[in-house]
Amino acid sequence: MGSSGASIPRVASCRTPFRLFGGVIFRCLQGVIFACLLTGYFKKVVIADNLAPFVNTAFAAVPASESSLYWWLVIGAFAFQIFFDFAGYSDIARGLAKWMGYDFLVNFDHPYTSTSLREFWSRWHISLSTWFRDYVYIPLGGSKKGEVRGHINMWLTMVISGLWHGAAFHFLAWGAVHALFLSVERLSAWPERLKRLSFGSVLSLAAVMFQVLIAWVFFRAQDLTQALSILRMMLEFNGRMDIPTTETFKVGILYLSLGLAMELYHFSRLDVRKWFSPGVYRSVEVVSVAVLITLSVFLRGTGMQFIYFQF
Amino acid sequence: MRNRVLCALGIAATLIGLIGFLRPDAMRTTSREKWFWTWKTHSRNLNDVVLVGDSRVYRGISPESMRKVLIGYRILNMGYSSGSLSPLMLAEAEKRLDRSGKRIIVLGVTPYALTPKAAKDEHYLQEKNRAAAEIIENMYLAPLLRHFDPTTPVKLATGFKRSPTESKEEFYESGWVATWRDRPNPTEALTSYEHAFAENRVSTTIIDNVILQTGKWTYDGIHVFAFRLPATQEMIQLENRKSGFDEKIFRERFEKAGGSWITVNQNYYHSYDGSHMEKDSAQSLSQFIAQAIWNAIGEYSSFPTEGPEE
Numbered sequence: 001m002g003s004s005g006a007s008i009p010r011v012a013s014c015r016t017p018f019r020l021f022g023g024v025i026f027r028c029l030q031g032v033i034f035a036c037l038l039t040g041y042f043k044k045v046v047i048a049d050n051l052a053p054f055v056n057t058a059f060a061a062v063p064a065s066e067s068s069l070y071w072w073l074v075i076g077a078f079a080f081q082i083f084f085d086f087a088g089y090s091d092i093a094r095g096l097a098k099w100m101g102y103d104f105l106v107n108f109d110h111p112y113t114s115t116s117l118r119e120f121w122s123r124w125h126i127s128l129s130t131w132f133r134d135y136v137y138i139p140l141g142g143s144k145k146g147e148v149r150g151h152i153n154m155w156l157t158m159v160i161s162g163l164w165h166g167a168a169f170h171f172l173a174w175g176a177v178h179a180l181f182l183s184v185e186r187l188s189a190w191p192e193r194l195k196r197l198s199f200g201s202v203l204s205l206a207a208v209m210f211q212v213l214i215a216w217v218f219f220r221a222q223d224l225t226q227a228l229s230i231l232r233m234m235l236e237f238n239g240r241m242d243i244p245t246t247e248t249f250k251v252g253i254l255y256l257s258l259g260l261a262m263e264l265y266h267f268s269r270l271d272v273r274k275w276f277s278p279g280v281y282r283s284v285e286v287v288s289v290a291v292l293i294t295l296s297v298f299l300r301g302t303g304m305q306f307i308y309f310q311f
Numbered sequence: 312m313r314n315r316v317l318c319a320l321g322i323a324a325t326l327i328g329l330i331g332f333l334r335p336d337a338m339r340t341t342s343r344e345k346w347f348w349t350w351k352t353h354s355r356n357l358n359d360v361v362l363v364g365d366s367r368v369y370r371g372i373s374p375e376s377m378r379k380v381l382i383g384y385r386i387l388n389m390g391y392s393s394g395s396l397s398p399l400m401l402a403e404a405e406k407r408l409d410r411s412g413k414r415i416i417v418l419g420v421t422p423y424a425l426t427p428k429a430a431k432d433e434h435y436l437q438e439k440n441r442a443a444a445e446i447i448e449n450m451y452l453a454p455l456l457r458h459f460d461p462t463t464p465v466k467l468a469t470g471f472k473r474s475p476t477e478s479k480e481e482f483y484e485s486g487w488v489a490t491w492r493d494r495p496n497p498t499e500a501l502t503s504y505e506h507a508f509a510e511n512r513v514s515t516t517i518i519d520n521v522i523l524q525t526g527k528w529t530y531d532g533i534h535v536f537a538f539r540l541p542a543t544q545e546m547i548q549l550e551n552r553k554s555g556f557d558e559k560i561f562r563e564r565f566e567k568a569g570g571s572w573i574t575v576n577q578n579y580y581h582s583y584d585g586s587h588m589e590k591d592s593a594q595s596l597s598q599f600i601a602q603a604i605w606n607a608i609g610e611y612s613s614f615p616t617e618g619p620e621e
């Protein structure tokens with residue numbers, strides 16, 4: 001299943017165009033390829049595209065609300081929108097590559113289940129972060145030229161990574177904010193200390209999420225002024241509840257909850273396979289796939305372009 | 312594994328088919344709406360009567376009802392959201408007229424349609440400038456896919472029931488959007504119109520062009536009619552106060568240029584938001600406008616009533 005090399009001679013040996021075409025088409029029905037394509041499509045068109053209207057409305061020129069809670073929800077929605085948008089795109093690409101006989105690495109490995117920022121960067125956009133590590137951070141000397149130089153190299157890498165997304169101050173600020181948080185993490189080793197406490201990993205998870213959300217504000221804002229204004233509203237914790245309860249908002253919250261539940265399910269290490277006998281589980285899987293396809297048709301969002309196409 | 316995938320696909324196809332064909336009509340509007348605007352803008356059909364104006368026109372005038380009086384006439388409602396009576400829209404209206412037909416243009420006059428902001432014709436241009444692939448998709452593919460229009464969990468949870476204050480819409484091939492609400496709110500649009508005329512008053516340039524074009528059309532043998540779309544008294548007063556529109560002067564100039572002004576009794580018709588006609592009123596108004604046209608072009612009939620049908 002999903003092995004790369006064997007398919008090419010098999011396809012080439014087909015004697016008629018029909019069999020050749022049929023062979024190529026039916027190859028996509030192999031479990032791994034089909035799963036990649038289907039989950040990728042679901043992540044992109046159902047979750048990310050349904051979060052997009054809520055986020056876009058909030059970031060439009062006039063703020064719909066000055067409630068701290070509202071802005072935490074908006075940034076949370078954006079965090080999951082960009083994650084599912086790009087992870088969905090990566091899954092579809094992996095599925096198509098597998099279909100053609102190539103094996104691509106996983107690009108997003110549940111980044112929001114990270115319990116340190118360092119771990120986050122080993123799970124988020126793995127192809128790009130690995131490239132920056134191998135071609136920027138390590139050539140600069142990495143952490144082998146002393147502690148201070150290690151911090152400087154890391155700051156340079158993060159800032160360049162920010163500028164890679166666009167020549168604007170808010171992208172630069174996004175990279176710098178991550179660099180700042182990473183420096184604090186290295187100096188204080190807070191994740192290790194926190195993990196010693198009971199529920200320490202849950203607290204670490206929340207702390208990483210807090211930092212990542214703060215940084216996303218700079219990434220998503222139109223400019224630095226808007227980013228600072230949103231950040232002020234978020235960090236005021238003002239207790240205001242003037243939240244617009246439009247359908248867009250309700251839909252956004254529903255899909256934010258779904259995204260959060262999916263990541264927390266992974267974090268909890270629950271395994272539903274244990275709840276069923278193998279035979280029953282196979283049937284459950286078939287029905288789940290059928291339901292997922294049906295939901296992808298009827299709950300698809302507004303057909304937004306992939307976010308990363310702009311970078 | 313392949314058998315299980317095929318089995319899943321089979322179940323999914325059955326589910327999609329069942330849900331698609333058994334779903335309530337309320338869900339099927341996205342494709343219909345796409346088709347509606349693309350068809351209105353890109354259809355090459357020529358017409359005997361073309362109506363121009365803004366959303367009060369496309370919600371307030373029903374070519375279907377007009378055809379009860381103007382039997383056999385091909386009528387197009389070419390109203391757009393925040394649409395205008397700009398030179399662009401008047402030229403487009405003329406293009407949609409059959410030169411060998413009855414040749415009637417009806418201007419739906421609202422103060423907003425004569426402002427510089429409306430003259431940007433953003434909605435019309437958005438539809439006009441769609442890519443060829445999108446036009447083909449919206450016109451030919453969207454109607455086939457209407458059973459598979461997406462929805463949201465919120466709509467599913469409410470059982471597709473719209474709130475009584477939410478507008479219900481039906482899209483007609485003629486360009487009319489029949490609209491109504493179970494619970495109308497005749498003061499709703501007042502606030503937005505307060506803002507609509509801030510630094511955006513009626514343009515004398517646009518009016519001058521309407522008058523000039525009316526003269527040219529009349530000279531070319533095109534019948535030009537105009538009327539002020541009904542709205543609530545509060546709305547009419549607000550527009551008269553804020554927009555700089557003087558109906559009396561406009562009417563005098565329009566008639567002098569050869570156009571026929573149709574006086575509409577504002578009190579006969581009902582608006583669901585203070586600005587737009589609700590479905591029944593739109594149908595009555597349309598018959599009244601059609602009757603006025605019929606009488607003016609010399610083809611008399613026995614339809615002299617104005618006001619909602621009993």
